[in-house]
Amino acid sequence: AQSVSQHNHHVILSExxxxxxxxxxxYGGTVNLFWYVQYPGQHLQLLLxxxxxxxxxxxxxxxxxxxxxxxxSFNLRKPSVQWSDTAEYFCAVNAANFGNEKLTFGTGTRLxxxx
Amino acid sequence: xxxxIQSPRHEVTEMGQEVTLRCKPISGHDYLFWYxxxxxxxxxxxxxxxxxxxxxxxxMPEDRFSAKMPNASFSxxxxxxxxxxxxxxxxCASVGNRGDTEAFFGQGTRLTVV
Numbered sequence: 001a002q003s004v005s006q007h008n009h010h011v012i013l014s015e016x017x018x019x020x021x022x023x024x025x026x027y028g029g030t031v032n033l034f035w036y037v038q039y040p041g042q043h044l045q046l047l048l049x050x051x052x053x054x055x056x057x058x059x060x061x062x063x064x065x066x067x068x069x070x071x072x073s074f075n076l077r078k079p080s081v082q083w084s085d086t087a088e089y090f091c092a093v094n095a096a097n098f099g100n101e102k103l104t105f106g107t108g109t110r111l112x113x114x115x
Numbered sequence: 116x117x118x119x120i121q122s123p124r125h126e127v128t129e130m131g132q133e134v135t136l137r138c139k140p141i142s143g144h145d146y147l148f149w150y151x152x153x154x155x156x157x158x159x160x161x162x163x164x165x166x167x168x169x170x171x172x173x174x175m176p177e178d179r180f181s182a183k184m185p186n187a188s189f190s191x192x193x194x195x196x197x198x199x200x201x202x203x204x205x206x207c208a209s210v211g212n213r214g215d216t217e218a219f220f221g222q223g224t225r226l227t228v229v
Binding site for chain 2: 036042043044045046049090102103104105106107108
């Protein structure tokens with residue numbers, strides 16, 4: 001079975017700072033990788049995804065993530081954060097032959113941006 | 116489409132009472148998932164359905180939990196009897212078909228058992 005680790009539980013940054021949130025997964029086969037965002041009081045929304053091809057994927061709102069297969073990592077980055085990026089961020093993985101079924105989520109990283 | 120619709124948004128109940136959470140997936144979607152979110156354990160998959168049939172319920176914590184999907188447009192998650200440790204936010208999500216690349220989540224039901 002797959003598992004996901006997000007080591008940063010709570011990150012606090014000032015506006016315009018650069019962001020990197022860690023995500024590591026464990027699974028023996030080919031995986032699909034996702035980052036979801038949950039703004040305060042709202043539902044989860046897809047930020048970006050990696051299925052195959054270029055390991056550097058770009059998502060909405062200036063976010064990007066890089067899949068490094070050798071490190072089993074899929075870290076989320078943004079060069080300059082905004083106050084509106086305050087949210088909880090979830091990394092998720094599933095086995096590649098399952099499409100979007102059975103997503104396994106990490107425990108999430110709460111991001112707080114200070115104006 | 117209005118997206119995935121869950122009801123109620125908030126539920127406060129006393130220990131021992133039966134609780135029923137409801138979900139309406141996006142029309143035409145083949146897959147429906149129930150997740151539970153807590154501070155300690157994050158997002159856990161409880162059960163998922165494909166074309167109304169339960170495929171994997173290994174995440175259902177106890178026999179007190181049950182889920183049904185009587186038709187393509189409706190699912191319920193029932194807890195009977197409820198306990199304080201069941202307090203969490205319960206999310207429903209739907210996916211179009213096996214090759215789709217995005218799960219759409221509902222707004223969640225915040226359950227508090229006192």
